[in-house]
Amino acid sequence: MTTQAAELVRPKSSTLAGRIVEFISKTPVHIALIFLAVVWLVPSVGLLITSFRTRSDIANTGWWESLSTLNFTLDNYDQVLGGADMGSSFVNSILISVPATIIPLFIGSLAAFALSWIRFPFRDTIFLAIVALMVVPIQMSLVPVLIFFRNMGDFLANDKALITGSYMGIWLAHSAFALPFCIFLLRNFFITLPRDLIEAARVDGASNFRIFWKVVIPLSVPALASFAIFQFLWVWNDLLMALVFVQESSLLPLTVRISQVQSTYGVEWHLLSAGAFVLMAVPLVVFFSLQRYFVQGLLAGSVK
């Protein structure tokens, strides 16, 4: 996240004494920062340690005490991942998130291309109308979309649960909801591509689809990656849409499953702590491996 820290710190003293004086003069800064770091770390570290403790240890002593006893186990993770419920929800979360990222990415980039590089009537009006849809909170579309899915299922196969009993509903709902932001982000990136390059391809007789696929997409990987990461984590972390649009209990994603475990079994911390870290594992891996794209996507997403 940062590269320039060194330049911004005041010129360093060359002597040891100078350095010590400098360090001490900054003591209040160090104390404040370390205090904040502790406040930010303790909650998650506590739960992480708990997830490796036995059920009886959790019930009888605080997690901080196992810092000295060092009595750890992988049983909780074994139960969570091996259990029919949470283990399969982990797979479900992937099966929901990946298509719910790819569908809007594909449809949105096609639209963003037309909105940047094909001339047609009312182009800017359509773009503004799409961007304006970013104001709509999910709550505004939950009920009608649910009813629409029921009616569609009824119409297609005489089965009201056809769409909400499969992943179709949640894929489509997430895709539609992501499109305004996706189109906004990608269109703003596509128009910065050099005009000469696109025109040259046109002169060479390339079709619009060919220009899109062979010129624009390869040049836009950073923007596409930013959106994809943002959207994947959005869907992975989502609770509200999954609660409404996934009605078949064997298809529930982790977020919903964990909230069910919590309300059904109360304070089963050995399962909840391990479940929470299984849920967090994917975002954390994405975060640490693709930090740059993640922060970019997030900053761009601040308009969402």
Add this chain to the structure above:
Amino acid sequence: MSRSGWQAALFIGPAVILLTVLLVYPVLWTIRLSFDTGRGLEPRKWVGLDNYQRLFTEDKRFLDLTKFPPEGALANNVLWLVLYTSICLIMGLLIAVLATRVRYESVIKAIIFVPMAISAVAVGLIWKFVYSNDTDIGVINALRHGLWGADPIPFLGREDTVNYAIIFAYVWASAGFAMVVLSAALKGISQEIIEAARTDGASEWAIFRRIQLPLLALPISVVTVWLMINVIKLFDIIYIMTAGGPNGKSQVIGYMMYDQTFQGGKGGYGSAIAVVMLLLIIPIMAFNIKRFRSQAIQG
């Protein structure tokens, strides 16, 4: 239509169809349903403005003006708006300013930012754990008990602490966003100006107050808008931590919409709450988009 017109239609067609069917039409339908009882989530009986009237004048769970300060879901959103937004901004700014002065800047920033990546479900669980009134589970009550023998407080089970407890948990999850945006902006400020001020004998506080803070006005507004929209859409963390309790004391409008609609079956009433959410977001977003457009023109 011209050839390029047809091609454009093929390119934007899928997006326009999906948006019309699953976003534009639902918005109109929800507005329609908000004037109806909407039992069973479908139009049953037109009731005009009854739902809105009930929300603002009768339903004490939504807005209770007979108390001081006012209570109810909407009043809670105002409390969130004031506390959550200001604490996130102050924390973000404080960390951004302090962290540039030390060598372990990137470590500190990563620690503060990481909670941004995880689900509100996980955030809720982590903090339920911290707030537990079992002194073998909750670290806060364990500390209070261990240090001065205080009786444990069920932070999430008491009406006078529950909102502050959830707000702080969510600050923990979002302050990293404020920090990243403000820190990037701080680094954009020319070091020459700051060094010049230092040479002229300006104190560190004067440098912050007179040079850095004014130049941060725009990023601060970006962050504020983001945080405010977060507050209006608030749902997951409430669902996980308290489900609106105790006694509906921690309800917010986003949660109440879900609760009334899907747990209470009152589609019309829930839709009216959704419309209120939209009406609250529109002015904030309009401000945001206007600013982005003016930036795009300048840039």
